[in-house]
Amino acid sequence: MRETTMQRHLLGIRQLEAGQIEALLALAADFKQRVISGKEVPSVGNKTVGMLFFENSTRTRVSFEQAAHYLGLKSVNFASGASSLNKGETLKDTILTLRYERLDGLVMRHKMSGAPSLAARHFGGPVLNAGDGMHEHPTQALGDALTILERKGRIEGQVVAIIGDVEHSRVARSNAWLLSKLGAEVRFVGPRTLIPPITSMLPGKVFFNLPMGIEGADVIMCLRLQRERMKEGLLSSVGEYASMYQVNQETLQYAADDCLVMHPGPLNRGIEVDDIAADGERSAITAQIENGIFVRMAAMYWVFGGELPNLTA
Ligand code: NCD
Numbered sequence: 001m002r003e004t005t006m007q008r009h010l011l012g013i014r015q016l017e018a019g020q021i022e023a024l025l026a027l028a029a030d031f032k033q034r035v036i037s038g039k040e041v042p043s044v045g046n047k048t049v050g051m052l053f054f055e056n057s058t059r060t061r062v063s064f065e066q067a068a069h070y071l072g073l074k075s076v077n078f079a080s081g082a083s084s085l086n087k088g089e090t091l092k093d094t095i096l097t098l099r100y101e102r103l104d105g106l107v108m109r110h111k112m113s114g115a116p117s118l119a120a121r122h123f124g125g126p127v128l129n130a131g132d133g134m135h136e137h138p139t140q141a142l143g144d145a146l147t148i149l150e151r152k153g154r155i156e157g158q159v160v161a162i163i164g165d166v167e168h169s170r171v172a173r174s175n176a177w178l179l180s181k182l183g184a185e186v187r188f189v190g191p192r193t194l195i196p197p198i199t200s201m202l203p204g205k206v207f208f209n210l211p212m213g214i215e216g217a218d219v220i221m222c223l224r225l226q227r228e229r230m231k232e233g234l235l236s237s238v239g240e241y242a243s244m245y246q247v248n249q250e251t252l253q254y255a256a257d258d259c260l261v262m263h264p265g266p267l268n269r270g271i272e273v274d275d276i277a278a279d280g281e282r283s284a285i286t287a288q289i290e291n292g293i294f295v296r297m298a299a300m301y302w303v304f305g306g307e308l309p310n311l312t313a
Contacts, residue, residue, distance in 0.1 A: 007124070007126060008302060008303040009116075009120045009127045009303060010127075010139070010302075011116050011120060011127065012135065012136035012138055013136060013138045013141050013142075013181070014177045016181075017181075018182055020308065021182060022182070023309050024142060024295065024298045024299065024302060025142065025145055025295070026311060027302070027309055028146050028291070028295040029146065029149075029294070030309070031294045032291070041072075041297070043071070043072050044071055044304040044306055047073050047074070047105060047304060048073070048075070048076055048104050049064075049076070049103065049104065050078055050105070050106045050107070051075050051078060052080070052098075052108040052119075053130070054108075054110045055109050055111050057130070059264075059289055059292060060109065060137075060139070063292040064128075064139075066293045067293050067294070067297040070293070070297055073105075073300065078098075091110075091115065091118060092118065092122055095118075095122045095123050096123075099124050099125070103125070105126045105128070105300070105304065106126070106128070107127075108127060108129060108132075109130040109131045109132070110131075111132075112133050113132050113135035114133070114135060115132050116130075116132050127303075128300065132170065133229070134167070134170055134173070134229060135170050135173065136170050136177075138174050138299075139292065139295055139299055140174060140264050141171070141174035141175045141179075142178070143288055143291040143296075144178075144262060144264070145175075145179070146291040146294065147260075147262065147284050147291050148160075148219055148284075150287065150291075152218065155179060155182040155183065156184065157183060158179075158184045158185070158218040159185045159219070160184050160186055160217065161220050161255070162175060162187065162204070162221045163222055163223060163247060163272070164222060164225065165190065165194045165223050165225045166188045166194060166195050166196060166202075167190075167195060167196050168194070168226035171221075172221075172223060173202065176202050177203065180204065184219075186203055187204055187213050188202070188205070188206050188207070189209075189213030189214065191241065191244070191245065192208055194225075210244060210245050211251065211254045214251060214252075215255075216254075217256060218256050219260045219262060220247055220252075220259055220260065220262065221263070221264075222261070222263040222267075222272045222273045223263075223264075223272060224264075224267070225271060225272065238271055241271070242270065242271050242272070245272065246270075246273065247261065247272065247274070247277045248273070249280075258282070259282055260284045261280070261282050261283045262285065263285050264288065265289065267285075
């Protein structure tokens with residue numbers, strides 16, 4: 001049996017301390033520089049990681065694969081649609097199967113909030129959350145933070161407006177935790193039906209009016225309408241939503257002149273964002289994609305027992 005008591009996992013940002021987040025970001029920046037300049041990356045040994053994507057993914061899945069590749073890890077894919085879950089197997093039994101098939105770590109995306117935590121209880125090795133329901137998407141927030149650091153020099157004091165379907169967004173939650181822990185001012189902007197009812201549980205101020213919420217923002221994070229998680233009747237029409245909350249050339253005028261436009265993808269162009277905002281010079285969307293690789297390298301390195309840089313030394 002593998003030891004589970006001191007096992008590291010990355011299940012959410014909420015459980016991390018600011019110092020750990022900063023150290024993960026510093027490690028990711030170091031890995032980025034090494035990969036780009038062709039320098040050696042430290043090894044975490046001969047390990048195999050299972051990539052368990054129970055929900056659709058392009059960016060997160062490929063960047064975890066790339067991160068594993070750069071770290072010298074082997075990855076094993078798991079196609080949930082073709083697995084024994086379709087024969088009535090429970091998630092717990094699937095996780096135990098993968099454990100005794102001697103996988104060393106798991107990367108997991110699931111529609112159920114908390115599924116990676118359940119996996120972590122039974123797997124016996126590190127589990128990394130690649131997005132669980134409406135709960136957290138910690139590596140997305142780390143990649144977004146690395147992008148803000150690169151483009152703005154610091155996170156502390158930045159005014160960050162997270163716009164759109166906050167209620168159903170794990171990206172919004174992980175970003176809100178991370179940014180507030182590192183001293184940014186977080187704002188949630190969206191229609192009443194798409195802002196969580198108990199916002200006192202989340203660190204940020206709420207705005208139902210886009211120009212007011214975007215006023216003076218240094219960073220704008222657009223969110224996709226997560227229609228796969230929505231109950232009927234939350235939106236009267238997508239067109240009306242777009243006319244009130246779309247980030248575009250006109251609404252961007254309220255933000256700081258040098259604001260960053262961010263989006264975790266996939267983009268629904270013409271709904272939450274238009275082409276000019278998404279592809280303009282203030283856009284950091286492609287940088288977010290690329291940085292996703294390096295923060296996932298740092299996260300896997302850390303959960304497999306690698307040391308984080310000591311930033312106070
Ligand atoms: C997000 C997700 O899956 O939570 N995408 C991503 O991982 N980059 C956001 C979304 O699906 O809208």
